[in-house]
Amino acid sequence: MKRTGIVFSIICVAMSMFAMPVMAAKGEVSMREQQQIVNVAHRGASAHAPENTMAAFHKGVEMKADYVEIDVQMTKDGELVLIHDTTVDRTTDGTGKVSDYTLEEIRQLDAGSWFGEEFSGEKVPTFEEMLDAFRGKTGILVELKAPELYPGIEEKVAEALKERNMDHTANGKIVIQSFNHESVKKSKELLPELPHAVLAGMSWADVSMEELNEFASYADYFNPNMNIVTPELVDMVHTAGLEIYPYTSRSQEQAYHLFDLNVDGIVTDYPEHVYHHPVKNQ
Template sequence: MVLVYGHRGAMGYAPENTIPSFRLALEMGVDGVELDVHMTRDGEVVVIHDFTVDRTTNGHGYVKDLALSEVRRLRVKHGFGGKWGPVGVPTLEEVFREFGGRTRFKIEIKRGGDYYPGIERKVVDLIRRYGVNAQVVSFDFDAIRTVRELDPNIETGIIFIGRIRWFLDIARKLRVRWLHVSQDLVDPEGIEEAHRSGFLVGVWTVNDGEVARRLVSMGVDDITTNYPDIIIKAIRGA
């Protein structure tokens, strides 16, 4: 079965990377939720996409320059009117505490220890503490290497923009399980070669049902989407 992940929750319908967004994605029947993490000045792992808080909240500045107490005072900006009320930026621990064993998690570390010293260990420790079904992924291959060194039992994947075959060697060296590729650059030959090499293929960000069905026919193993209900209905008839 092709897994469906809610991109930052169900960000087509709710404020991205927030508790309400993850909750809505689960209500829609996703297999898992995808989220992004950065680290505050005082070493707390928070769930937010950008390096700064400017786009998604009513605050300003880099996440790394803010203390958790400052992040907690922020409110997420969104275009959904008053439907969701005031929504805050959650910590990764709060997300695990809220949803725990109810779903899978795809955790994207936006930048590794060269920028956020120790972030990989903090993420690994939280995964262990809460016993969640989690996959750690990143464009930062050094971050994935560090996660693998800390705990080779945690599922890992690399994210990239390019053809699958270009990244097979690095995937072998990193000993990851997943290759996450943009829907624009995925091809049947690449998927087949990845599978022959023992990798699974995830595709992002897919918001069209017809495209999703085509990708399933090509053999992808997971799809990440802003609109989980649309994709689930398209590929499962739910």
């Protein structure tokens, strides 16, 4: 009986040794599949900290997002600041247009208390402040917000990147995007080595192959509202040689759905959702 037990143990050990590489390989495939989806923290990890603040950007990096998405606007005195709305009302304790504030004035506002007491005193960051803090630590998806309101914003963004030697593709992940496609064209002329993206709202649900090919002449991404994304649209975007990062996923189910559509990246308020999607072909 002892001899039989020993033989059985040897067989089990041998079997487990053969099984281990198979299990590891399966795990490696799973990780590769997950890494294929680019994880973009929308306005930073904005479900966990007040959007477009240093706290949200730090949280996005902490949560290992591939990119942090930011919104760039311009103050009355021509300084670049990060805020989504063209007014300060929703995300600060101030009122009025961003363009009516000088940098000194907008920096006096509280941009965190609306989200939670623990973020009291968060400031509206400058573009340069964000670049200096996160260059080399994460990708940065730079949205030119309402550039038609801020003549010269493309040049100022380009200048800030060039000053930091961040205008070359080899120096890190920087992508410029806007809903204003003429602004994207202008930025591409100023920063020809950097990838650019066209943002697309609901009105682009019936985008044509011809239009996508036109976008591909100056952009690298077509980033639409997630509600217009279909398998057909994804195929068309890929046929045009573009990648597609839909916005904005705010639930695990939405992230699963986008993953199943074979998009290249997901813009989300919850970076953790993109790491929890099911693995394909398993």
